[in-house]
Amino acid sequence: QVKLQQSGAELVKPGASVKLSCKTSGYTFSTSYMSWFKQIPGQSIEWIGMIYAGDGGTGYNQKFKGKATLTVDTSSSTAYMDLSSLTTEDSAVYFCARAGGDYWGQGVMVTVSS
Amino acid sequence: DIQMTQSPSFLSASVGDRVTINCKASQNINRYLNWYQQKLGEAPKLLIYNANSLQTGIPSRFSGSGSGTDFTLTISSLQPEDVATYFCLQHNSWPWTFGGGTKLELK
Numbered sequence: 001q002v003k004l005q006q007s008g009a010e011l012v013k014p015g016a017s018v019k020l021s022c023k024t025s026g027y028t029f030s031t032s033y034m035s036w037f038k039q040i041p042g043q044s045i046e047w048i049g050m051i052y053a054g055d056g057g058t059g060y061n062q063k064f065k066g067k068a069t070l071t072v073d074t075s076s077s078t079a080y081m082d083l084s085s086l087t088t089e090d091s092a093v094y095f096c097a098r099a100g101g102d103y104w105g106q107g108v109m110v111t112v113s114s
Numbered sequence: 115d116i117q118m119t120q121s122p123s124f125l126s127a128s129v130g131d132r133v134t135i136n137c138k139a140s141q142n143i144n145r146y147l148n149w150y151q152q153k154l155g156e157a158p159k160l161l162i163y164n165a166n167s168l169q170t171g172i173p174s175r176f177s178g179s180g181s182g183t184d185f186t187l188t189i190s191s192l193q194p195e196d197v198a199t200y201f202c203l204q205h206n207s208w209p210w211t212f213g214g215g216t217k218l219e220l221k
Contacts, residue, residue, distance in 0.1 A: 061209035104157035
């Protein structure tokens, strides 16, 4: 069955960077798209961007350009998202989802605090 | 960006009630509209894709309708396990955008 397993919760200092992972199984990762989302608890969801695992091609929400960088490792069927220059406004739950939004990872809480 | 206006924000209903949730897009999105259910502390779960297609494994009491700018999610007979927040998502054009959510509780 399709599974997306995200890395564990992160506590990071302002100004730092963090790399989140999303390890997949149960489908052909190398010919699929992966989207990433941000959700502040109690609020709605924002789409960060999408990556095609076949060639690494990406598309970003303008709001997150310069903040998020999406990459993939097809050898391990894993997608990654780098978040840079973190501020308290980046504190949120981040989800990966197979494009189309049919299968989602469990989410990872990122807390930015000194 | 396409704005998705979801209503109502909160909904209280009884077991067995018919429940409807609406989403209005700021421009034509054809049928590229998904509905999600999210329970506290969990990831969103896809219920309906492309406006009216029921995702595999989702009970038939959930249905979707609409096209263009106006869409509806209907729960034909509310069950206790349907207590959750519901979101619509347009995937017609980038950036994908979500509605503000509808929190559904039991009366």
